[in-house]
Amino acid sequence: MTDAFLTDAFTTEIASHREMTDQDLTAVADAPHQDDPAFGPAFIDVDEWRESPIPHRYLHGGFEGTETRFVMYLPERGAYQGRMVQELAGGVGGSEAHPPEYLEKLLRSAFRLGAFVVASNQGWILTTERPGVGGPGLPEDLTILSHRASAQTARYAKTAAAELLGARPHHAYLIGGSGGGARSVSGMEQVPGLWDGAVPIVMVNQHLAWHYWSVWIRAAIALRHKKDEITAAVDAGADPFAVLDTDEQRDCLSDLYFAGYPKGAEYLLSTAASDWANWTPLIDPEYAEDFWNLPGYAGEGKKPFRATGTVTGLVRASDPEAPALMEPLIEGLRELLAPEHVVGARLGGVELTSDLIGCRFNVGEPGRDVLRVCTAVAGDCIGFVDFHERPAPQVGDEITLDNTFEQAWSHYHRHIVDPARPTMRRWASDGRPIWPQRPADAERRAVLCTLPTGRFEGKMIVVQSALDHLCPPVFAHDYVESVRARCGDGDDRIRLWILDNAMHGEASPELGTETNLRFIRFLGAALQALDDLVAWVEDGVRPPADTSYELDAWNRTLLAPTAGQRGGIQPLVSIEGPVEARAGETVRFTADIEVPPDAGSVVEAAWDMDGTGRFEQKAQIKEPTSNLTIDVEHRFTEAGTYVVVLRVASQRQGDTSDRVRVVENLARLQVRVADGS
Structure with a gap:
């Protein structure tokens, strides 16, 4: 299959982001979708039926003369109802592949909506030798990454659907997290009308x-x-x-x-x-x-810190020195590294101090070298742990650590x-x-995506995490405020749902016990937002209200305290009980759970009393309800400080069998247990 679907009527791209202004967006809103001449003919190099993670037809391809690669996941023809869901990966893209668990939930949600799924590497190919940031890889023209590769993929996929599924999609939607959330915004703003709506998740805001x-x-x-x-x-x-x-x-x-x-x-x-x-x-x-x-x-009047040393040995994840070098990683991420993964190096000929943290150094042959960064110092070792498996220095290499950029940054x-x-x-x-x-x-700061303008056609539901250390909720607040200032119908154009106890990524046992006890998974809320977006765009069904919050004097986001006040779609949960107890004493904890109006019913609740993160003590819920009070009794056997955690989940229709569109929250209560004697 080639690009037979792309006709000669397509001529030039609407505009590059270097030329487009707010006024331009209005002027081109009704312009026909045009082909982007930067992309050659499309090709398909894989076309096969796959049973995993759920049955689908899988196609992989790209555009000749470019690094853009795409995938399409198609349901059976009888399940297709004329919709397209386009997923944008986070970070700086670079890959069109998806983790199996994420892909399964995405496909189940999209296929249930009668949609096929399309995704791309957003214009470039990520490899260990081409990490993008700090090395070669990103497209020279960053508008390719920002929106143009995604737009060309969407144009092709829409037309291809006519042959593959019997009809072009009548509606198309974007969903993406982090950098992909930012580029969902860029797509909606820079290519008006190509997509009908978007669900940006934990979005980057390049103004901030x-x-x-x-x-x-x-x-x-x-x-x-x-x-x-x-x-x-x-x-x-x-x-x-x-x-x-x-x-x-x-x-x-x-x-x-x-x-x-x-x-x-x-x-x-x-x-x-x-x-x-x-x-x-x-x-x-x-x-x-x-x-x-x-x-x-x-830096005026000072000189960058530079130190040159010789690599006398490598430190791998299984070595005794490794834990100190992996300190910047949270517990679970350290455990995910293979034992042979190189996390640092022993250096000779240089005095190591904490001033070296952040220093950059080159690894590899000139012209093909890759930048690494010192992230920890312990004894005579430096750490440079990451998950990209970028080249490590070799024993005998002479490397120069330089803080020119870290200090400036x-x-x-x-x-x-x-x-x-x-x-x-x-x-x-x-x-x-x-x-x-x-x-x-x-332009100098428009790297992940074009700078957001706050003006777009269609509708958006923004899903942001209240405890996101990387893209805090103020990022979404700033963007939503700009939309409402620029668009007179802002309240009928955009929603902002802030999820309490959610971080930048999906919490899971794989990320470590402590992470699993502190944070929730947000993907279910994002996929519910996709459902609500489709109903809003196509049928005019208004989604649940914004999450209600205020910014305090420190610009920290304070969520409204009750479900009725807070709105959004996330259940609220609180725990009452003794904060002091004695070992061997039986104590009772009571939890109140409430789901905001029109947001569904509680379908699951589970306690963790002993800090294992397994949440094995399930509460008995006779039937789904929007308000629930549950009790648990527990006896701590030893003195110490414990954290009682209750994790709950709601589902819009109260469907206890749905494991995809569930919205989580949790509550924690610290208990100091004294010796029973």
Whole structure:
């Protein structure tokens, strides 16, 4: 099969994001969809029936002369009802493959809607030698990644459906998380009318992201040895600033909260990846040089830290030195690494200090080398753990660690301040930025997607996580506010659902016990949002209300306390019981669960009393209901501090057999158990 579906009537792309303005969006809203000349003819290289994860016809292909590859997952013809769901992967894309569990839930949800699913690598091929950020890989023209590869894939898939399934889709929808959430917005804004609606999940907001991420990386480095104490203080309802030792630590935590970091997500603080400094040359090529040389920048009059050493040995995940080098990873991610995975190296000829954290170094032959970053220091070893399996240095290699970009990156937020945005006002005085500002060139920061405008056709339901350390809820707040300011019918165009106790990724036992006890899975809520989006677009059925919240003086998101006030679609749960007990004593805990109006019924509740994360103690629910009170009795056998956790799930129709469109929440109660004697 070739691109017989693509006709000569297609001529040029609507516009590149370099030329498009807010006014242009309105002007081209009714323009016919045009082919993008950057893409050659389409081809299909795999066409087969697959039974796993559920039965479907699988097609894989791409566009000649480009790196864009796509996949299509088709239901049986009798199940097709004229819809297309296009999934956009997060990060910077690079792959069209899907994890099996995620793919199964996506296909079950889409096929139930009578839709086929299409996805692409969004314009480039990710390999271990081409990691994208900090190395070769990303398209030279970043509009390919932002929206053009996805748009061309959608055009092809729509036309291909006529032959493959008997009819073009009458409606098309986008769904994507993180960077894919941001690019869902870009697609809706930059290619009007190609898609009818979108569900951006834990979306990046590039108006805020580079500022926030710079604040975050500085705080993560300054507070890396205080994370556990900060987390414990917040868990106990105490002042996290009381456990800090220096003014620098206090300033960094204040800055972090003010930039929007969610209170309650402190457990994730150390997962800020120092190798994000690799973005600096891409988003602002002249910045690092200016940082070390121009007046008003923190690097003026100083020199970057550089140290050269020789690799005397490699550290693998199974080695005794590995735990200290893997500290930036949360518990479960460390356990996912294969024993032979190289997580660090022993260096000779250089004195290792914590100042090396964030330093970059090259690995490999000149011209094919890859940037790595020192993420931890322990004894005579440096850590550089990641999951990309990028090349590691070899014994005998001489490497030079350089903090030119890390130091510059950790101060970047000072120099890209928009005083009109609340999360940036801390870095301004009397409405003016305190430090010198980077040139007003919006393109330099438009990497993951085009800068959002707040103007689009169709409808959106944004699903954001309240405890997202990477893309905090203020990212979605800022975007939704811009939509409502720009569009007079904003309330009939966009919804924002913020999920409490959700982080940037799906919590699961594989990510470790502690993660599983703190956070929920949000995919079920996102797939329910897709259902609601289809009903809203096609039948005018208004979805449940926005989640009600307010931003406090620190720009932290405070959700309304009751289900009736909060709205959205997530059940609320609270636990009452003794916070002190004695070993051997039987104590009772009572939980109240309530689902917001029109959001469904409670279908499941399970307790974890012993910190295993297995939630084996299931509550008996006689029939699904929107309000439920449950009790449990428990006896702690030994003294210590325990956390009682109840995880609950609701489903819109009260269907206890549906394992896909379930919306989770949890509640935690800390109990101090004294010796029974």
